[in-house]
Amino acid sequence: MAELKKTEIGTFLAKQGILIAFAAFMIGFALANQRFIELDNVFGVIRSSAILGVMALGVTFVVIGGNLDLSVGSMMSFSTIVVLDLHDKLGPGLAILAMFGLTLALGAFIGFLVGYLKLNSLIVTLGMLSAIHGLTLTWSGGKNMDIANKSGTWFAVFGQERIMGIPVPILIFALLAVVLSLLLSKTPFGRKVYAVGGNGQAATFSGIPRARVVFMTYLVSAFCVATAGLLQASRSMGSQNTVGQGMELEVLAAVILGGASLMGGAGTVFKTVIGVLILGFIQNGLLLVGLDFYVQYIVTWIIIILAVWLDVAAKRGRLWSPIA
Amino acid sequence: MKMTRKLALACTTAVLGSAAAAETMTIGITQNNVGVDSYQTTYEKAFIAAAEADPNVEVVVLDAGGDVARQIAQMEDLIQQAVDAIIIWPTNGEAVIPAVRKAHQADIPVVVTNSNIAEQGFDFIASFSGPDNITQGSRSAEIMCDKFKDMGIADEARVVQISGQPGYTTAIERAKGFEDRLPEVCPNVTLVETQPGDWNREKSQQVMEAFLVKYDDIDGVYAGDDNMGVGALNAAKAAGREGIIFVGATNFSVGYEAMAEGDYWGSIYQSPVDDAEAALQTAIDVLNGEDVPFLNYFDTPKITQDNMDQFSKPVF
Numbered sequence: 001m002a003e004l005k006k007t008e009i010g011t012f013l014a015k016q017g018i019l020i021a022f023a024a025f026m027i028g029f030a031l032a033n034q035r036f037i038e039l040d041n042v043f044g045v046i047r048s049s050a051i052l053g054v055m056a057l058g059v060t061f062v063v064i065g066g067n068l069d070l071s072v073g074s075m076m077s078f079s080t081i082v083v084l085d086l087h088d089k090l091g092p093g094l095a096i097l098a099m100f101g102l103t104l105a106l107g108a109f110i111g112f113l114v115g116y117l118k119l120n121s122l123i124v125t126l127g128m129l130s131a132i133h134g135l136t137l138t139w140s141g142g143k144n145m146d147i148a149n150k151s152g153t154w155f156a157v158f159g160q161e162r163i164m165g166i167p168v169p170i171l172i173f174a175l176l177a178v179v180l181s182l183l184l185s186k187t188p189f190g191r192k193v194y195a196v197g198g199n200g201q202a203a204t205f206s207g208i209p210r211a212r213v214v215f216m217t218y219l220v221s222a223f224c225v226a227t228a229g230l231l232q233a234s235r236s237m238g239s240q241n242t243v244g245q246g247m248e249l250e251v252l253a254a255v256i257l258g259g260a261s262l263m264g265g266a267g268t269v270f271k272t273v274i275g276v277l278i279l280g281f282i283q284n285g286l287l288l289v290g291l292d293f294y295v296q297y298i299v300t301w302i303i304i305i306l307a308v309w310l311d312v313a314a315k316r317g318r319l320w321s322p323i324a
Numbered sequence: 325m326k327m328t329r330k331l332a333l334a335c336t337t338a339v340l341g342s343a344a345a346a347e348t349m350t351i352g353i354t355q356n357n358v359g360v361d362s363y364q365t366t367y368e369k370a371f372i373a374a375a376e377a378d379p380n381v382e383v384v385v386l387d388a389g390g391d392v393a394r395q396i397a398q399m400e401d402l403i404q405q406a407v408d409a410i411i412i413w414p415t416n417g418e419a420v421i422p423a424v425r426k427a428h429q430a431d432i433p434v435v436v437t438n439s440n441i442a443e444q445g446f447d448f449i450a451s452f453s454g455p456d457n458i459t460q461g462s463r464s465a466e467i468m469c470d471k472f473k474d475m476g477i478a479d480e481a482r483v484v485q486i487s488g489q490p491g492y493t494t495a496i497e498r499a500k501g502f503e504d505r506l507p508e509v510c511p512n513v514t515l516v517e518t519q520p521g522d523w524n525r526e527k528s529q530q531v532m533e534a535f536l537v538k539y540d541d542i543d544g545v546y547a548g549d550d551n552m553g554v555g556a557l558n559a560a561k562a563a564g565r566e567g568i569i570f571v572g573a574t575n576f577s578v579g580y581e582a583m584a585e586g587d588y589w590g591s592i593y594q595s596p597v598d599d600a601e602a603a604l605q606t607a608i609d610v611l612n613g614e615d616v617p618f619l620n621y622f623d624t625p626k627i628t629q630d631n632m633d634q635f636s637k638p639v640f
Binding site: 033141146238283 | 358359361364365517518519525529530531533537554562563577578
């Protein structure tokens with residue numbers, strides 16, 4: 001009986017290594033500065049992380065499907081600029097619809113190139129990173145985009161309001177996480193994503209339309225990016241053209257930190273959420289501890305490596321495992 | 325944008341043919357990264373407009389797109405075309421020095437605009453034309469100190485700083501100007517912490533959120549530019565913390581608006597139009613053999629809620 005319990009704990013540890021790492025960091029930072037775990041700060045961090053988080057949810061699908069998406073940062077800049085610009089021209093409702101349409105079109109284009117033309121996703125999305133940036137600059141003429149009348153619009157709801165005391169970006173992030181988690185784990189589509197990413201040939205032999213599945217993962221990703229752009233635009237009601245620059249790597253870091261395999265076929269939405277929270281809380285925790293900012297870059301890296309190590313160590317059941 | 329550049333190129337090629345006849349001077353410019361922000365976009369427009377207004381000047385307008393290698397190639401092109409002078413907005417203060425040296429060796433005077441190259445390159449340039457970031461930092465300190473004195477809190481006020489991207493000259497110089505000047509004018513004001521906002525509004529908002537959690541008592545925020553200052557202001561508004569004095573630099577239209585609404589106290593007025601016109605004028609003066617100061621700063625005055633009606637709203 002006791003023996004069985006021990007194995008259960010062992011299996012739990014093996015599955016949730018990243019969760020343990022997360023808990024350890026939270027306790028460490030909380031000891032260093034107790035304000036770290038005050039509700040206001042926790043809400044603040046999750047709200048800030050929501051933008052990165054929403055993007056990471058989408059990229060989780062792409063990565064599990066065996067591909068990469070490096071274009072999400074500049075796609076988010078595009079969505080933000082477009083919705084801000086159209087807000088003053090079409091009104092908030094139509095602007096949001098149009099922005100989602102345009103962003104999904106970009107996602108469909110990438111999905112077409114990777115899925116149906118079978119081009120390497122790294123090359124395609126790396127190229128799209130620059131191309132979409134160019135598109136954004138062309139759209140805006142290089143100017144910052146601002147909503148002219150910031151107090152006379154309901155557009156601020158998504159980024160700035162609270163419902164029952166909880167900031168709306170957190171609610172949107174949570175809702176999307178639950179929906180996408182169900183989509184990935186409980187539906188035939190979700191299982192196909194794992195199958196295509198895990199073993200493409202086997203998937204084909206099982207009659208799974210690989211191209212369409214890959215295409216769909218990029219649509220999911222684009223939908224998430226559009227949502228992130230909406231949050232971003234609504235939060236600051238104005239934006240630079242470079243607002244999402246560099247976020248593609250942070251997003252990818254969160255997804256990988258959550259344990260999704262870069263080779264495809266493995267990962268969950270829930271663990272991506274943990275990855276996002278780890279990154280968000282590290283940044284906030286280091287600020288609260290008041291570490292010199294040049295050192296913060298180094299410490300961030302150390303914490304990420306520690307988290308990854310704890311995660312794989314829990315899976316393998318041992319800390320020391322050299323390449324044999 | 326591309327049109328303009330092609331046009332400019334076509335113009336110059338045409339002019340080069342007849343250059344010997346008239347007293348025209350041809351000035352080439354290679355810019356850092358037009359389109360990346362409104363400042364640089366406005367700069368380019370103002371530069372072209374200023375050149376068109378002067379019948380004796382022809383310009384070749386190039387843009388490096390933020391790419392060092394492309395900028396070096398553009399320098400070489402301009403040397404090949406034998407322009408009379410080159411204006412460069414460095415993509416990188418170190419990496420462009422060999423190209424600048426090459427122009428110097430070809431007897432083409434080089435004027436650096438907006439942000440200077442590293443000191444090792446000073447021997448090869450005729451002049452630097454741009455804002456004086458250290459003075460900007462000290463002026464921001466003075467704006468903040470004066471306001472604290474008016475409020476009667478100059479003996480106890482606590483300030484946080486949100487600086488620009490670590491490693492950038494502009495960020496370093498503004499921070500230095502502010503940090504050196506503040507204790508001189510307001511010796512009892514404490515600068516409690518500095519963190520970078522990376523010239524990014526969203527990042528600054530996050531940094532300010534953390535500051536607000538960490539410190540119950542913040543009287544002033546100095547941000548390395550208004551974009552970051554407005555991010556910090558958004559954070560304070562969301563947290564319901566009132567009465568904080570925000571001072572920035574490089575007055576952006578968002579900062580100007582926030583000042584008009586009474587939320588944001590002051591900034592430093594730096595016009596890309598002045599910047600562009602000063603660069604062109606410096607190059608013209610150098611070609612005319614006039615005495616040009618090596619560091620040729622254009623004035624960037626203080627702007628606060630009190631005197632903002634004397635300034636037009638920035639276009640960027």
